[in-house]
Amino acid sequence: VETGDERQLASLLEPLHPADVADLLEQIEDRPRADLLDLWKSGFDGEVLSELEENLREEVIDQLTPDALASAVRDLESDDVVDLVEDLGDEQQEAVLDALGAMDRQAVETALAWPEESAGRLMQAETVRAPEHWTVGETIDYLRGEEDLPDQFYHVILIDPRMKPVGYVTLGRLLGSRREVPLRDLIEDSFRIIPAMQDEGEVAYAFNQYHLISAPVVDEDGRLVGVITIDDAMAVLDEEHEEDILRLAGVGEGSLTDRVINTTRQRLPWLAVNLVTAILASLVIAQFEIALQQIVALAVLMPIVASMGGNAGTQSLTVAVRSIATKDLTGSNVWRVIRREVAVGLINGVIFAIVMGIVGVIWFGSPMLGIVIALAMVINMVAAGLAGTVIPVILEKLKVDPALASGAFVTTVTDVVGFFAFLGLAVVLLL
Amino acid sequence: VETGDERQLASLLEPLHPADVADLLEQIEDRPRADLLDLWKSGFDGEVLSELEENLREEVIDQLTPDALASAVRDLESDDVVDLVEDLGDEQQEAVLDALGAMDRQAVETALAWPEESAGRLMQAETVRAPEHWTVGETIDYLRGEEDLPDQFYHVILIDPRMKPVGYVTLGRLLGSRREVPLRDLIEDSFRIIPAMQDEGEVAYAFNQYHLISAPVVDEDGRLVGVITIDDAMAVLDEEHEEDILRLAGVGEGSLTDRVINTTRQRLPWLAVNLVTAILASLVIAQFEIALQQIVALAVLMPIVASMGGNAGTQSLTVAVRSIATKDLTGSNVWRVIRREVAVGLINGVIFAIVMGIVGVIWFGSPMLGIVIALAMVINMVAAGLAGTVIPVILEKLKVDPALASGAFVTTVTDVVGFFAFLGLAVVLLL
Numbered sequence: 001v002e003t004g005d006e007r008q009l010a011s012l013l014e015p016l017h018p019a020d021v022a023d024l025l026e027q028i029e030d031r032p033r034a035d036l037l038d039l040w041k042s043g044f045d046g047e048v049l050s051e052l053e054e055n056l057r058e059e060v061i062d063q064l065t066p067d068a069l070a071s072a073v074r075d076l077e078s079d080d081v082v083d084l085v086e087d088l089g090d091e092q093q094e095a096v097l098d099a100l101g102a103m104d105r106q107a108v109e110t111a112l113a114w115p116e117e118s119a120g121r122l123m124q125a126e127t128v129r130a131p132e133h134w135t136v137g138e139t140i141d142y143l144r145g146e147e148d149l150p151d152q153f154y155h156v157i158l159i160d161p162r163m164k165p166v167g168y169v170t171l172g173r174l175l176g177s178r179r180e181v182p183l184r185d186l187i188e189d190s191f192r193i194i195p196a197m198q199d200e201g202e203v204a205y206a207f208n209q210y211h212l213i214s215a216p217v218v219d220e221d222g223r224l225v226g227v228i229t230i231d232d233a234m235a236v237l238d239e240e241h242e243e244d245i246l247r248l249a250g251v252g253e254g255s256l257t258d259r260v261i262n263t264t265r266q267r268l269p270w271l272a273v274n275l276v277t278a279i280l281a282s283l284v285i286a287q288f289e290i291a292l293q294q295i296v297a298l299a300v301l302m303p304i305v306a307s308m309g310g311n312a313g314t315q316s317l318t319v320a321v322r323s324i325a326t327k328d329l330t331g332s333n334v335w336r337v338i339r340r341e342v343a344v345g346l347i348n349g350v351i352f353a354i355v356m357g358i359v360g361v362i363w364f365g366s367p368m369l370g371i372v373i374a375l376a377m378v379i380n381m382v383a384a385g386l387a388g389t390v391i392p393v394i395l396e397k398l399k400v401d402p403a404l405a406s407g408a409f410v411t412t413v414t415d416v417v418g419f420f421a422f423l424g425l426a427v428v429l430l431l
Numbered sequence: 432v433e434t435g436d437e438r439q440l441a442s443l444l445e446p447l448h449p450a451d452v453a454d455l456l457e458q459i460e461d462r463p464r465a466d467l468l469d470l471w472k473s474g475f476d477g478e479v480l481s482e483l484e485e486n487l488r489e490e491v492i493d494q495l496t497p498d499a500l501a502s503a504v505r506d507l508e509s510d511d512v513v514d515l516v517e518d519l520g521d522e523q524q525e526a527v528l529d530a531l532g533a534m535d536r537q538a539v540e541t542a543l544a545w546p547e548e549s550a551g552r553l554m555q556a557e558t559v560r561a562p563e564h565w566t567v568g569e570t571i572d573y574l575r576g577e578e579d580l581p582d583q584f585y586h587v588i589l590i591d592p593r594m595k596p597v598g599y600v601t602l603g604r605l606l607g608s609r610r611e612v613p614l615r616d617l618i619e620d621s622f623r624i625i626p627a628m629q630d631e632g633e634v635a636y637a638f639n640q641y642h643l644i645s646a647p648v649v650d651e652d653g654r655l656v657g658v659i660t661i662d663d664a665m666a667v668l669d670e671e672h673e674e675d676i677l678r679l680a681g682v683g684e685g686s687l688t689d690r691v692i693n694t695t696r697q698r699l700p701w702l703a704v705n706l707v708t709a710i711l712a713s714l715v716i717a718q719f720e721i722a723l724q725q726i727v728a729l730a731v732l733m734p735i736v737a738s739m740g741g742n743a744g745t746q747s748l749t750v751a752v753r754s755i756a757t758k759d760l761t762g763s764n765v766w767r768v769i770r771r772e773v774a775v776g777l778i779n780g781v782i783f784a785i786v787m788g789i790v791g792v793i794w795f796g797s798p799m800l801g802i803v804i805a806l807a808m809v810i811n812m813v814a815a816g817l818a819g820t821v822i823p824v825i826l827e828k829l830k831v832d833p834a835l836a837s838g839a840f841v842t843t844v845t846d847v848v849g850f851f852a853f854l855g856l857a858v859v860l861l862l
Binding site for chain 1: 448450451454457458459460559570571574575577580581582583584585601602603604605606607608609638639640641642644661662664665666668669672673675676677679680681682691692694695698699701702703705706708709710712713716717720723724727729730731732733734735737738739742743745746748749750753757758759761763764767771774775778779782783786787790842846850
C-alpha cells in the first residue's frame with residue numbers, strides 16, 4: 001500500500017477469501033484502511049462488504065465511489081444484498097439499490113418489506129422448483145435449460161398448481177435415480193415449511209434441531225416465496241449465541257472495531273444498573289453501622305458471603321438462560337430444575353459454610369463468628385440457586401430477554417440477602 | 432404409557448422427529464422415562480439415541496435389550512454411530528459395535544482411531560467421488576448405478592489416481608450442465624481440504640468463515656478418507672459456543688438432566704477458586720481495620736467500588752474472550768484493543784466517579800469521602816479494562832482456555848485494587 005502499487009495490491013488480495021479480506025480491514029487502523037481502499041477501489045469485491053462488521057461497512061461504503069460500489073454489489077445474491085443494506089442509512093441504501101439492476105432491485109425491496117429478523121429477510125428469493133407431477137428426467141432437462149440457477153441449492157421444491165410447496169427432493173436422490181422415476185417417489189420426510197413472518201431465531205433453532213439443509217419459505221397464503229439454506233441459519237445461530245454471551249456480561253452488541261465513545265455508551269447502562277443495585281446493597285449494610293463499629297471483623301468478612309452468593313447465582317442463572325434459549329427448560333420441568341438448583345445451592349452452601357466457619361474461627365478466634373458466616377453462606381447460596389433459576393423464568397414469561405436483564409436482578413438478590421443474613425445474624429448472635 | 436398400550440404409544444411417537452422424542456425423554460422424570468422405554472423398546476429409533484444428551488444416553492442404552500439396541504443402531508450413518516459410542520463405557524461400546532454389520536463396524540472403528548474432537552471423528556467415511564477426467568454424463572450414470580449413496584451429500588469430490596482430492600462440483604451445477612461437459616470445468620473455488628487431525632473447533636470455524644457446505648477430509652498422505660458436512664460443523668459450533676458461555680460463568684459442561692450430585696461437583700471448583708480470591712480481598716480489607724473502625728461509612732461504601740470494577744472487568748473480559756475465540760483479537764491489534772478498553776474504563780470511571788462522589792457527599796455529608804470514592808472508582812475501572820483484556824490474552828498465549836480461567840483472575844484484580852484504592856485513599860485523605 002505504501003508504495004501505491006495498485007497492481008501489486010490486487011495480486012496480493014486476489015487469492016484471499018473475501019472473509020479474510022474483511023478480517024484484514026477490521027484489524028488494521030483507520031489511516032492505512034482508508035489508503036488501502038483508495039488504492040483498491042477498482043477491484044473491490046462485493047462479498048467483502050457482506051463479510052464486514054456493520055459499523056465498518058458504512059465507513060467503507062462511504063469511501064467507495066458510486067461506480068466501484070455498483071460493480072461491487074452487482075454480483076451478490078439477493079439475500080446478501082438485503083443483509084448488506086438493511087442496516088445502512090437511507091442515503092447509502094439508496095446508493096446501493098441504484099447500483100442494482102431492476103429485477104434484483106425489486107427482489108431486494110420485496111425482502112425489505114418483511115419485518116427485521118424475520119425469515120422473509122433471511123431467505124433468498126431465487127428458488128428451484130418443479131411441478132409435483134414431474135419425473136427426474138423432466139427436472140434435469142429443465143435445470144439444464146435454466147440460465148440463471150442460484151449459486152447454491154440443495155433441494156428441488158415440489159409445488160402444487162397454486163405455488164404451495166408440497167415436498168422436496170434432494171439433489172443427491174435426483175442424481176441417483178432413473179429419468180423415468182416420478183419426483184413424488186423421492187420426497188424426503190425431513191421437509192418443513194417456514195412462514196416468512198417467523199423470527200430468524202426460531203428458524204435457526206429449527207435447522208439445528210431437525211438437521212435441515214434448506215427449507216422453503218411461504219407467505220401468509222402458503223405460497224412459496226423463497227428458500228432459506230443452512231449457511232444462513234448457521235450465521236443466525238452464531239449471531240444469537242454471540243448476542244447471548246455479550247448480553248449475559250452486560251456488553252450489548254459491541255464489536256472490537258467500534259469507536260471508544262460507542263463502546264463506552266454501550267456499557268454504561270449496565271454499569272448504571274449495577275451501581276443502583278450496589279447502592280441498594282450498601283443501604284442494607286448501613287442498617288448495621290453499629291454492629292460494624294463494634295466488630296470490625298464483620299466488615300472484613302462480609303464481601304466473602306456476597307461474592308460467593310453472586311458467583312453461585314451466576315452459575316444457576318447462566319444454566320437457566322441457556323436452557324431457556326435451547327428450549328430445554330419449559331413449563332413441564334421448571335419445578336424439577338428449581339428443586340435441583342436449590343439442592344445444589346444447599347449442598348455447596350454447606351460445604352463452603354464448613355470451610356468458611358473454620359477460616360472464621362482460625363482467623364478471628366471466634367467460634368460464634370464462624371457460625372454466623374457459615375449460616376449466612378448456606379442461606380445466600382440457597383437464595384442464589386433459587387433466584388438464579390426463578391428470575392430468568394419470570395423474565396421469559398414477561399417477554400423480557402432473560403440474557404439481558406437477569407444478571408442485575410440476581411446480583412441484587414444475592415448481595416442484599418448476603419449482607420442482610422450475615423450482618424443480621426451477627427447482631428442476633430454476637431451482640 | 433400408564434395404560435400400557437404399546438400400539439397407541441408407537442402411534443403417538445411415530446410422527447415426532449427423533450430430536451423431539453429425545454427432548455421429551457430429557458424432560459420427563461426418571462420413573463415415567465423407564466416405563467416409557469420399557470413399553471416402546473421394540474420400536475425404538477436409533478436417531479433418538481443420537482439426539483439424547485450423553486448422560487441420559489448411557490441410561491437409555493442400559494435399559495434397552497441387546498436386540499432393541501441392535502435394530503436401533505443398524506440404520507445410522509457411520510458418523511452418527513461414532514458420535515454415539517465415543518463417550519460410552521467399554522462395555523456399552525462393545526454392545527453397540529456388536530450390533531453393527533462387519534463393514535459398518537470397521538468404519539466406526541477406523542473413525543474411533545482418530546483423536547477425540549478431531550476432524551477424523553467428525554467426518555463420515557461415506558464419500559461420493561469421481562475421477563477428475565469424468566464428464567457430467569459419466570458421473571450421473573455412476574450415481575444411478577450406485578446402490579448405497581449417503582443420505583445427504585452436496586458435492587461430488589474429484590480425485591486423482593492416488594486418491595487425492597483435487598476439487599469438487601456441486602450437485603446443482605452437475606444437474607444444470609450437459610452430459611458431455613467435463614467435471615473439471617465445473618469445479619468450485621470454495622474448495623478447501625481438511626486434514627483429519629485438525630481440531631473440530633477449527634473445522635467449525637472454517638465452515639463458518641468460508642461458508643462451506645461440505646469439505647473433504649484427508650489423511651497424513653493427503654488421501655481422501657471422508658467428508659464433513661455443514662450440519663456436523665453447525666453442531667460443533669453450537670457446542671463450542673455453549674461451552675464458552677458455561678465456562679465464562681464457571682459452570683463446566685453441565686446439563687439440566689445431570690444428577691444433583693454431579694452438578695454440585697461441577698460447580699464446586701469454580702466456587703472454591705472464588706472463595707480464595709474473596710479471602711484475598713478480605714485480607715486487603717483487614718489491613719485497614721483501624722480506618723474502618725474510625726469511619727464506618729467506609730465499610731458501607733467499599734462494596735460499591737469493588738462491584739463496579741468487577742462488572743466493568745467482566746465486560747472487557749467477555750469481549751476479549753469472544754474476540755479471541757472468533758480470531759478477531761490477534762497479535763496485530765492487541766495493543767489497540769488494550770488502549771481502547773483502558774480508555775473506555777477511564778471514561779466510564781470518570782462518569783461514575785462523579786455520580787458516586789455526589790452520592791457520597793449527600794449521603795455522608797463529607798466532600799472528602801466523595802473525592803475518595805470517586806478517585807477509587809476511576810482507578811478500579813481503568814484496572815478493570817486493563818486486566819479484562821490483558822489476562823485473557825496472556826492465558827491464551829499460555830494455552831489455557833481464557834473462557835475458563837479469566838473470570839477468577841480478573842475479579843481478584845478488581846476486588847484487590849478496588850478495596851486497596853478506596854481504603855488506602857481514605858487513610859491518606861481522611862485520617
